[in-house]
Amino acid sequence: MVFRSDLRxxxxxxxxxxxxxxxNGGGDFVVMKHPNQSTQIQPYIFSPPSNFxxxxxxxxxxxxxxxxxxxxxxxxxxxxxxxxxLKTKRTYRFIVFKIEEKQKQVIVxxxxxxxxxxxxxxxxxxxxECRYAVFDxxxxxxxxxxxxxxxxxxxxxxxxxxxxxxxxxxxxxxFKRELDGIQVELQATDPTEMGLDVFKSRAN
Numbered sequence: 001m002v003f004r005s006d007l008r009x010x011x012x013x014x015x016x017x018x019x020x021x022x023x024n025g026g027g028d029f030v031v032m033k034h035p036n037q038s039t040q041i042q043p044y045i046f047s048p049p050s051n052f053x054x055x056x057x058x059x060x061x062x063x064x065x066x067x068x069x070x071x072x073x074x075x076x077x078x079x080x081x082x083x084x085x086l087k088t089k090r091t092y093r094f095i096v097f098k099i100e101e102k103q104k105q106v107i108v109x110x111x112x113x114x115x116x117x118x119x120x121x122x123x124x125x126x127x128x129e130c131r132y133a134v135f136d137x138x139x140x141x142x143x144x145x146x147x148x149x150x151x152x153x154x155x156x157x158x159x160x161x162x163x164x165x166x167x168x169x170x171x172x173x174x175f176k177r178e179l180d181g182i183q184v185e186l187q188a189t190d191p192t193e194m195g196l197d198v199f200k201s202r203a204n
Contacts, residue, residue, distance in 0.1 A: 073171045074105035075178045082108050086136055087150060087181045090114060094121040097132040097175070099167060106132070106175055118196050128159040130168040132175060134182070139203045149203045152182040158189050 085091040093116045098109040109131070110124050121135050133153040141147050154172055156165050176182060184202050188194035 073099060073167070073174070074103075075175055076105050076107045078108050079106055079175075080178055082111060083134060083179045083181070086134065090136060092136070093117070094124070094133060094135040096124050097134075099130075099132075099171065101167070106171070118199070122191065122194070125153075125155050126157075128157055130157070130160050130164045131155045132168070132172070134179065135199075137199050137203055139200060141204060147203070149183045150181055151199065151202075152176060152179065152185045153194055154185070154187045155194070156187070156189055 079095075079097055082092065082095050086095060091114070092111045093114050094112040095108060096110040097106050099106050112120055112124065118135075118137075121133070125131055125133065133155060135151045135153060136148055137151055138146065138148045154168065156168055176185075186194050186198065186202065
């Protein structure tokens, strides 16, 4: 609730609530007075935007409930084990993770052998379903030194279902915390947002 004060002079003293009323059947407002003055503070009545509706509120509420429920997804131990192997032993080039809604947990869907490359990784992501993935990206820096960066990719294609997008988005941060060693994060809704040129630019 926002109030507009018409008081003048020393207004440092605490204001006191004197009365509470309704205006023309509308929302609540409070009439307030300064202890030493008779001037009232006039309420500023806020009107919602003309395009606001109860359905908007209901939709936001349902989305919030779904997102909160999804954020409780468990992480299968295999996810952490495979990631640790990628990070410390470079056993895999990439790992693709999938949320199993029925089991309410994140699982490993696919791993890529060290000999596989970026094209193999990109082909492992479904065109119309969300996934998480990590990719061990090798590159040569400006000093001509061989380097690598572990990328975390949140893949959420435009063609995927809205419910799936919500579940993956609300569970992402919690899942990432389980993978200690992520160096770069990418969020992609189409292949161009996670192209090889994007990896190169973000790795340096």
